[in-house]
Amino acid sequence: xxxxxxxxxxxxxxxxxxxxxxxxxxxxxxxxxxxxxxxxxxxxxxxxxxxxxxxxxxxxxxxxxxxxxxxxxxxxxxxxxxxxxxxxxxxxxxxxxxxxxxxxxxxxxxxxxxxxxxxxxxxxxxxxxxxxxxxxxxxxxxxxxxxxxxxxxxxxxxxxxxxxxxxxxxxxxxxxxxxxxxxxxxxxxxxxxxxxxxxxxxxxxxxxxxxxxxxxxxxxxxxxxxxxxxxxxxxxxxxxxxxxxxxxxxxxxxxxxxxxxxxxxxxxxxxxxxxxxxxxxxxxxxxxxxxxxxxxxxxxxxxxxxxxxxxxxxxxxxxxxxxxxxxxxxxxxxxxxxxxxxxxxxxxxxxxxxxxxxxxxxxxxxxxxxxxx
Ligand SMILES: Nc1ncnc2c1ncn2[C@@H]1O[C@H](COP(=O)(O)OP(=O)(O)OP(=O)(O)O)[C@@H](O)[C@H]1O
Ligand SMILES: [Mg+2]
Numbered sequence: 001x002x003x004x005x006x007x008x009x010x011x012x013x014x015x016x017x018x019x020x021x022x023x024x025x026x027x028x029x030x031x032x033x034x035x036x037x038x039x040x041x042x043x044x045x046x047x048x049x050x051x052x053x054x055x056x057x058x059x060x061x062x063x064x065x066x067x068x069x070x071x072x073x074x075x076x077x078x079x080x081x082x083x084x085x086x087x088x089x090x091x092x093x094x095x096x097x098x099x100x101x102x103x104x105x106x107x108x109x110x111x112x113x114x115x116x117x118x119x120x121x122x123x124x125x126x127x128x129x130x131x132x133x134x135x136x137x138x139x140x141x142x143x144x145x146x147x148x149x150x151x152x153x154x155x156x157x158x159x160x161x162x163x164x165x166x167x168x169x170x171x172x173x174x175x176x177x178x179x180x181x182x183x184x185x186x187x188x189x190x191x192x193x194x195x196x197x198x199x200x201x202x203x204x205x206x207x208x209x210x211x212x213x214x215x216x217x218x219x220x221x222x223x224x225x226x227x228x229x230x231x232x233x234x235x236x237x238x239x240x241x242x243x244x245x246x247x248x249x250x251x252x253x254x255x256x257x258x259x260x261x262x263x264x265x266x267x268x269x270x271x272x273x274x275x276x277x278x279x280x281x282x283x284x285x286x287x288x289x290x291x292x293x294x295x296x297x298x299x300x301x302x303x304x305x306x307x308x309x310x311x312x313x314x315x316x317x318x319x320x321x322x323x324x325x326x327x328x329x330x331x332x333x334x335x336x337x338x339x340x341x342x343x344x345x346x347x348x349x350x351x352x353x354x355x356x357x358x359x360x361x362x363x364x365x366x367x368x369x370x371x372x373x
Pocket of ligand 2 (some may be wrong): 272284285
């Protein structure tokens with residue numbers, strides 16, 4: 001630990017986190033072994049840090065690029081203890097780890113962001129309640145604790161609406177769009193979870209996101225809002241920056257800043273937004289980690305979202321979020337990755353592959369950043 005740690009000690013730190021600054025050479029423990037962990041580890045290495053990946057799977061995209069890995073379930077206390085002993089700070093590239101694991105780690109090592117942030121972001125109802133409580137605009141929603149409750153929720157909220165599993169959804173999984181023709185028994189079964197949330201469908205003009213970083217000493221850095229286009233419920237393209245009116249940009253940035261403050265965030269947060277046709281900005285959901293819509297920053301910004309994440313988690317000053325070129329990020333999903341050779345021949349394209357062996361349909365295999373020069 002650095003002796004400078006004492007300088008930044010404040011009341012907002014709890015458990016093992018006393019606002020420590022981790023000097024290069026320290027080891028960052030990352031919970032999760034996906035591509036976000038991989039790209040974080042690569043950025044960390046560039047600043048002289050080591051990373052240790054904790055993931056239930058062997059040969060994960062993250063562990064392929066780190067010198068140390070723990071392969072164990074997320075609730076294995078002896079593995080968590082060994083992991084805590086081996087690292088100087090803990091962070092997450094994946095928010096769906098049990099609260100008990102995050103809390104266990106937080107009593108042993110600075111854990112950034114705090115387990116509380118994961119707890120909120122893991123569950124859509126909690127997340128929406130938290131946002132609403134903090135005065136952040138969200139679409140109208142109702143809890144749906146059972147099949148029986150669905151009829152009443154539909155009556156109160158109206159249609160069309162989206163029924164989502166409150167927990168464990170990603171890439172549109174666990175979601176059903178309800179219209180007047182939908183059979184609610186089938187919709188409830190397809191949603192698949194024990195607890196649902198019904199959201200009024202937003203008739204948006206476009207989807208956007210803002211990535212915000214907050215440092216140990218409360219400094220905030222924002223990347224400009226970007227536009228996100230989905231295909232089959234999976235992010236397909238990010239257009240950066242988004243073509244938005246200055247007042248919409250200001251509203252989006254103010255929302256991201258407010259949420260980061262409300263969380264006392266240390267780390268990175270992706271804020272997914274709906275921009276309505278009347279220019280209203282609503283929050284869809286939060287991701288307390290690097291976000292797919294921030295991958296363009298790797299090649300187009302002074303500081304990538306991954307370096308920014310490392311800086312925040314290690315207690316360093318944040319970097320410039322300025323971009324030197326507009327960019328379009330395209331995800332390579334499933335067989336899209338077969339175009340890798342062609343992409344390498346494009347002088348404005350930067351290819352990023354995640355080291356996944358099998359190109360299953362719907363699986364994110366890599367992405368390409370195309371700089372608009
Ligand atoms: N209330 C809504 N109104 C209109 N469209 C919606 C609504 N909720 C979700 N969608 C659409 O479905 C997409 C996925 O929803 P959401 O972000 O909640 O789910 P997810 O499974 O966590 O997705 P991801 O992992 O891609 O972020 C949104 O990006 C949007 O296109
Ligand atoms: Mg989403």
